[in-house]
Amino acid sequence: MKVLHMVLDGYQVGRLEQDDHGATRVNAFRDTGLPRISLAFPPSEIPVTPRLTRAYLAGILPDTPEAREAMAGRLGVSPGSQFAMLKEMGADCPGAIQFLSDSQMEAGGIDAGELVPVDDVEIAARLRDLRAGGEDWGARGEHWSLGGAQKKFALRRERGQWHRAEGTRATSHIVKPGIDRFQSQALVEHISLRTLGVLGLRVAETEFVRFDGEPALVVTRFDRVRESAEGVLRRAHHEDLCQSTSTLPADKYDVSAASVVTTLRMHGAAEETIQEFVKALIANWVLAAPDAHAKNFSVFLDQDGIADLAPLYDVSTGLGYPDADRLAMGFGGEKIIRKITGRHLLNFASQVGVDGEGVLLSAQAFAKVMPWAFATATADAGAGDLHDRQWLIRTADRLDAHCAHVLTMLERTD
Known part of the structure; x- marks a missing residue:
């Protein structure tokens, strides 16, 4: 049995378990006093079925097989194994759940690792790579995951300086090149969200930024x-x-x-x-x-x-x-x-x-x-x-x- 600890705000709220046949199940602990893991299944002594587990985990990993294959290739794991992928890139996910190994728990848990400064030139290079057809959203040392189909990557901004978040450190922003086949799409998305904000709807905070000439939508993470x-x-x-x-x-x-x-x-x-x-x-x-x-x-x-x-x-x-x-x-x-x-x-x-x-x-x-x-x-x-x-x-x-x-x-x- 392989196990990843599911940690929320420093407290273990469940386990992701993979048996010897590769079947993966969430075990959501009861009576933690913390937010439940998902609406799709209640906390229980009985592990969640593999089908429900698969749907839940699919929302945490990239949607497209091309992105999963590219990221799994860099990490040296199978793109078909959600467990294996989250073992390598589940330290900072959508929402608050972290998927941590025994060694990560022992090494400092929820917020350990380096914040590595990056400049506009480095960020622009990542944007250009994605626009040129690159499918690997991540970089060496990063252990975050993002869902969705659009290409993107996560960074941390501290006092105006951008960083790669290594180890189990939290990211603060999502950087999106936009959909390149659509004219000015990153800017249009920024303005569309701002439009709904002007009308009084609650929207994610965004910026339209050019990194060394490369346009991008920068989203402040509301989670x-x-x-x-x-x-x-x-x-x-x-x-x-x-x-x-x-x-x-x-x-x-x-x-x-x-x-x-x-x-x-x-x-x-x-x-x-x-x-x-x-x-x-x-x-x-x-x-x-x-x-x-x-x-x-x-x-x-x-x-x-x-x-x-x-x-x-x-x-x-x-x-x-x-x-x-x-x-x-x-x-x-x-x-x-x-x-x-x-x-x-x-x-x-x-x-x-x-x-x-x-x-x-x-x-x-x-x-x-x-x-x-x-x-x-x-x-x-x-x-x-x-x-x-x-x-x-x-x-x-x-x-x-x-x-x-x-x-x-x-x-x-x-």
């Missing part, structure tokens, strides 16, 4: 809490809604809004949290942001279940980009962005048990002010080259037209 100016970072526990619903990342587009709301209510989410989720879905539609699937929503967990919805992340308008005409989660049976009407929203509200008139009013309000919010966010960003600025002007024009169309479609309630 890391700085306790002091001396560099103490605590991990805050959350999971994405694919993990919560035991859905593999490959099936993330199959999770419906209704099933998400059912899961949220089942695990004690306040009605304010339900309303926040519904408003986020509406805002994604009005922004024409197609990728609000279950992996792009997360919940903070406590001992009893859901503590709160996490800030929005990975939101980017698809206006002007190919294959961006469908929502990940539709309304009332319709996913095609331009075909959604007021009737679809009313049917959706009935399905999830919220006030239909309130849903319509939220959509109308967003559609009336979204172009202004986008313009405000663009002005605040103050970044980008000539090609970026030209693309943003065209995107703003497309958003104006789209929001006018949304207001017309909302009138169709019969």
